[in-house]
Amino acid sequence: MRSPATARQLLRYLPVLPAVLLLLVFLAGPVLWAFHASLTDAGLTGRSARNPSWVGLENYQRLLADPVFPLSVLLTVVFVAGSAVLGQNLLGLALAVLMRRARPLVSAVVGTTVVAAWVLPEIVAAFAAYAYFSGDGTLNQLLGGLGLVRQEWLYAFPMVAVMLANVWRGTAFSMLVYRAALNEVPAEVTEAAQMDGAHGWQRFAFITLPMIRGSITTNLMLITLQTLAVFTLVWVMTAGGPANASTTLPVLAYQEAFKFGDIGYGTAVASVLILIGAAFGLAYVRLLREPRP
């Protein structure tokens, strides 16, 4: 008696099939292929492109021996921690708090500006940031106007430049998340605290922040994942240079695979990045599955 019911159940879920097929072929497929290819000497052109041979863990051993890889991991950590966890997150929160205190017109205008940097196509944002940080760009004009020292930002401090650019580009997301979260905090709670004599920052630190804890965690997770995957901004502004000084993991994977034609080695770098993303992804899903306090 079980089979007709099971068959009906399966038939009901038939419409899910196209989505499942797409996800298997174009998402799960490449991920599995990455782990496989990272164990071969696959190349971009030539004999090794057609018939890659199995090399075991050689690519991973090379990774560990290559001085660029640890540097790249470090730069990625600095990039994510500096521009997402600190930069976008704190600035987004500050903007959301300020927008509740400022005049509606001011917060509307500033909000639109911040969101504009985020809605623009990434390549356009990258060009604008490149011009801003270049030798005779806006930033140096400002510094010169204030009587400060002008710098070749993209060559002398490439990481500072790409991190500031990523803060400029991505803060809107955190701002929107925190604006929504702050709107959910009932006014009575903060008013009650005010009655009890709690002042501005006390109310914020002990009442508001704990109440939007869930949004903070979600936001941190999402911006970490977004920033981990940033490629275009870095590629257009510095192309990972000078001398690998801003080669984050996505840029390294791209360079090894396409500039140096070593697909096997490039996919080994990509596999590491996929694993890091997957670890964050699992933590994120865990977090959401837990019932909200």
Added chain:
Amino acid sequence: MTAPTRTLGSLPLRPAAPRRRQAGSTPADLVLLLIGACFLLPLLWLILASLDAEAGHELKLPDRAGLDNFAAVLTPELLLRPLWNSVLLSGGTATVTVVAAVLAAYPLSRYRSRFNRRFMYTVLFGTCLPITAIMVPVYGLFVQLELLDSMTATIFFMATTTLPMAIWMTRNFMEGVPVSLEEAAWVDGASRMTALRTIVLPLMKQGLGVVFIFVFIQAWGNFFVPFVLLLSEARQPAAVSIFSFFGQHGAVAYGQLAAFSILYSLPVLVLYVIVARGGSGSFALSGAVRG
């Protein structure tokens, strides 16, 4: 459940709560304006440079403002064909995504099964994978399957990368359509798929519009995927052709680069404003635009 993803589509924003303060404080205004100015400066260069035939990197008012740069890039080869390719790529991606997402969302929102929860969380996990990390293996896969430089294959790949987000959003919109309306149709002997087409979809038209536009905006702005997968110039979308333009003429023609950037950005800015102003239910991103 809301749709937690990494993109703009999913912020569960509600309309702003009524404010207690009426006037607003001046120090907050000043700090906010200062931050806003920092965000505005890089954008300002884009606008001023596009109007200046002799633009460089520096921010300056054009000596002689004009639309020369726009006229220079408005040629079929330079701008119109890449833009048309962008339309094909983004439109195709959004169509494939919405169709697959609607089909998948229907059983997931209408039947109760343990499968639903597991599927939705697997999909959510899928949204977390860094797509830039997958591009090297995808290139390898496309070489093996001889799909490189194929518009159709690129569309299907891009649709897949946005599909997880789209399934979450579509299912949430579909949950908003009461089942009782369909039940009447089932009594009349309509099949499930007929009920979906004639009853559910018309009722969630606005939601579908939001999903379509969000996928379209993402695909339109995507540089890395077509950069890796589409090789011939005739198929490249504006995101990639603007990059080659920059490589070839960038050093001399910053004004044209800025004009090109603005023309290429306009469609997504307009679409974003439509979604934000449309105030589509829980996806009202209006907070950001209207303050």
